[in-house]
Amino acid sequence: xxxxxxxAPLTFWAPSAEAAAEASCAALEAAITRIGPDQVLAFVMExxxxxxxxVNVPHPSFARRVREICARYGIHLxxxxxxxxxxxxxxxxxxxxxxxxxxxxxxxxxxxxxxxPLGAALVSAALAEQVAAATGFTVSHxxxxxxxxxxxxxxxxxxxxERGLIGRAAVLGARLRGGLDRIACHSPLIGDVRGRGLLLAxxxxxxxxxxxxxPEHADPAAIIRRHGLxxxxxxxxxxxxxxxxxxxxxxAPPLVIDEPTCDELIDRLETTLTKATPEVLASITSR
Numbered sequence: 001x002x003x004x005x006x007x008a009p010l011t012f013w014a015p016s017a018e019a020a021a022e023a024s025c026a027a028l029e030a031a032i033t034r035i036g037p038d039q040v041l042a043f044v045m046e047x048x049x050x051x052x053x054x055v056n057v058p059h060p061s062f063a064r065r066v067r068e069i070c071a072r073y074g075i076h077l078x079x080x081x082x083x084x085x086x087x088x089x090x091x092x093x094x095x096x097x098x099x100x101x102x103x104x105x106x107x108x109x110x111x112x113x114x115x116x117p118l119g120a121a122l123v124s125a126a127l128a129e130q131v132a133a134a135t136g137f138t139v140s141h142x143x144x145x146x147x148x149x150x151x152x153x154x155x156x157x158x159x160x161x162e163r164g165l166i167g168r169a170a171v172l173g174a175r176l177r178g179g180l181d182r183i184a185c186h187s188p189l190i191g192d193v194r195g196r197g198l199l200l201a202x203x204x205x206x207x208x209x210x211x212x213x214x215p216e217h218a219d220p221a222a223i224i225r226r227h228g229l230x231x232x233x234x235x236x237x238x239x240x241x242x243x244x245x246x247x248x249x250x251x252a253p254p255l256v257i258d259e260p261t262c263d264e265l266i267d268r269l270e271t272t273l274t275k276a277t278p279e280v281l282a283s284i285t286s287r
Contacts, residue, residue, distance in 0.1 A: 004031055004035065006024055006027040006028050006031055007023065007024055007027055008024060008049075008052075008053055008056065009021045009023070009024040009056070009058040009059065009062045010053060010056055010245065010246075011056060011057065011058060011059065011194075012056075012191065012192045012194070012203050012211070012246065013211075013245070013246065016059075017057075017058065017059035018059045018061060020058070020059065020062075021058055021059040021061045021062035021065065022061070024058075024062060025061075025062065025065040025066060025069065028043065028066060028069060029069055032069070032073055032075065037073040037074060037075065040073070040075050041075070041076060042075060042076040042077070042078050042103075042104070043066065043069075043070055043075055043076075043077055043078065044078040044079075044080055045063075045066065045077075045078070045079065045080065046079070046080045046081075046083070046084065047063055047079050047081065047084060047092075047093040047094050047096075047097075047100075047102075048083075048084045048088060048093045048195070048196055048199060050080075050082065050083030050084065050199075051083065051236070051238060051250065053240075053245075054194075054201045054203065054238070054240070054246065054248030054250065055194055055195040055199055055200060055201035055248075055250065055252075056194070057194050057195065057196065060097060060100075063097055063100035064097065064099050064100045066100070067099070067100040067101070067102075070103075076103040076104060076127075077102045077103050077104075078102055078103065078104045078105075078106060079092070079093070079094050079102035079104070079105045079106065080106055081093060081094070081105045081106060081107055082106060082107065082108040082109050082119070083109060083110075083199065083252075084196075084199055085105070085107045085109075085110055085111070086110040086111075086160060086165070086166055086169065086255065087110065087169055087196075087197050087198050087199040087252065087255070088169065088170075088173075088195075088196035088197035088198075088199055089166065089167070089169050089170025089173060089196060089197035090166065090170075090197075091166055092105050093196065096196070103123070103124070103127060104121055104122065104123050104127070105121070105122050106119065106120070106121050106122075107119065107120045107121075107122070108120070110156075110255070111153050111156065111157075112149060112152045112153040112156050113152075113156045113159075115152040115155075115156065116146075116148060116149040116152035116153070117149060118146075118149040118150070118152065118153045120153075160255070163256070165255040165256065166255075168255070169197040169198045169255055170197050172198060172257060172258075172259065172262055173195075173196065173197035173198045173199075173200065175259065175262050175263075176198065176200060176251065176253070176262050176265070176266065177193065177195070177200060179262070179263070179265075179266030179269075180193045180200060180202060180251065180266070180269075181193055182266075183202075183266065183269065183270050183273065184202065187273050187277070188208050188277065188281070189204050189205065189208075189220065189224075189273060189277060189280060190202045190203070190204065190205070190208075190273075191203045191204070191205035191208055191211050192205075195251075198252060198253060198255060198257070199252050200250075200251040200252065201248045201249060201250050201251060202248060202249050202251065203246055203247070203248050204220045204221060204224075204246070204247040204248060204249065204280075206218075206220075206284055213243050213244070213246060213247070214243050214247055214283075214284065215243065215284060216242045216243055217283075218243070218280075218283040218284055219239060219243075219247075219283070220247050220280045220283065221235075221237030221238070221239065221247050221248065221249055222237070222239075223276050223279050223280050223283060224237070224249060224272060224273065224276045224280065225237055225249075226276075227272045227275050227276040227279075228268075228269070228272045228276075230272075230275075231268045231271050231272045231275075232268055233265070233268050233269060233272055235249050235250070235251075235269075235272075236249070236250040236252070237249050237250065238250075251265075251269075253265060
């Protein structure tokens with residue numbers, strides 16, 4: 001079974017978030033037309049980006065238009081919520097927009113909080129019956145439905161529910177976002193703050209006024225990450241195609257974070273950026 005990709009609706013580098021959404025949707029429909037709708041089983045997308053795009057948040061028109069295109073051509077819409085589930089202030093990021101609900105959301109990571117490897121796909125009763133009436137559900141891997149992994153997942157879901165962690169992700173995410181916005185106001189390195197709930201990121205730029213990217217030889221996030229370690233921060237970052245699609249830092253603390261720790265995270269990040277900025281700016285011209 002072959003797969004094909006379309007350009008992601010990366011909002012920060014586009015003329016507008018809506019323009020990015022329109023371009024991606026046009027590419028999707030063109031690909032379906034070229035391949036043939038009867039040859040396309042499903043379209044897989046992240047409703048809110050994860051590590052691949054630095055928590056890119058598409059314009060709402062993107063998911064709605066994709067939902068319409070998939071329904072029109074009889075194609076299943078799959079949301080990759082491996083990173084976004086539980087984190088954005090709703091059980092699924094999909095729940096932020098009822099007009100663009102997927103046929104199948106896929107979960108992992110937060111489902112067992114790292115205590116055990118566990119993933120799941122959620123489907124409607126109608127879709128489950130359709131599969132059952134055709135080929136059925138084939139258990140094909142040695143560790144499918146592992147009782148230990150499932151027990152860990154059940155315990156994690158109990159904790160998430162009993163402690164109200166999904167709702168707290170929205171509240172503490174807003175607190176964290178406010179701190180990041182404050183840092184961005186005076187940091188020459190931050191061009192964008194984005195995300196939802198406790199899934200956030202900051203985009204790093206070489207020139208804030210022009211949103212200029214860093215040159216290929218520079219790696220600003222690596223410098224900031226190193227300084228972060230000296231201030232008690234573990235920061236996740238990724239260069240996308242040697243900086244062609246940007247540089248960013250992922251800010252996604254555990255769901256059990258509290259208000260004082262949120263504030264401490266912001267303070268440490270601010271100190272880290274202040275200390276790292278001269279070295280980051282010097283890396284632009286040094287080879």
